Amino acid sequence: ETGVTQTPRHLVMGMTNKKSLKCEQHLGHNAMYWYKQSAKKPLELMFVYNFKEQTENNSVPSRFSPECPNSSHLFLHLHTLQPEDSALYLCASSQDFERVSYNEQFFGPGTRLTVL
């Protein structure tokens, strides 16, 4: 696999379920991101990790919990979601300099999440 991969590609879950989304980048980058893409807000930043440290939490509800165990992997743990959380969740990575991203962000294919 090359680039940025995400699993699963599709996920249907009930409001009481717990699930996790996984992202892996094979580009040697040091920053990773979670975005939410929906009809209401086309590309909404959720979390940013630089060098495995969370540097941005864009006022995301606590039912979304990110985890970055190393610079290649990023998880998004989901717990008691609401139907309005149904969206495409995109992961991205970039090579940052001094924690500022002037470089291209490479996106994964996304996970299409449906909350029933």
Added chain:
Amino acid sequence: GENVEQHPSTLSVQEGDSAVIKCTYSDSASNYFPWYKQELGKRPQLIIDIRSNVGEKKDQRIAVTLNKTAKHFSLHITETQPEDSAVYFCADLQGGYNKLIFGAGTRLAVHP
């Protein structure tokens, strides 16, 4: 907070015509402005970007212009082709932070 406004939301052109998409931003400290293209069912991909120390950048049929005084930047596509049909997102890097703020997107349709 920082806001990026993008216009138009939809744009329909004939093949061979030019297309222009415009974005305005509010943070005077912003200094990096990328454009991403997202084809139907695919992931967003960077097509061109510009930093605040230049006013224009070209790459074959696409160009981006930046007016820092007016706080707006534009994407220009010349000699459009059907494969240019996609959603285009502008973005600006929030000054001093590692945070891209995206516009709402423009759906471009190029008709043969």
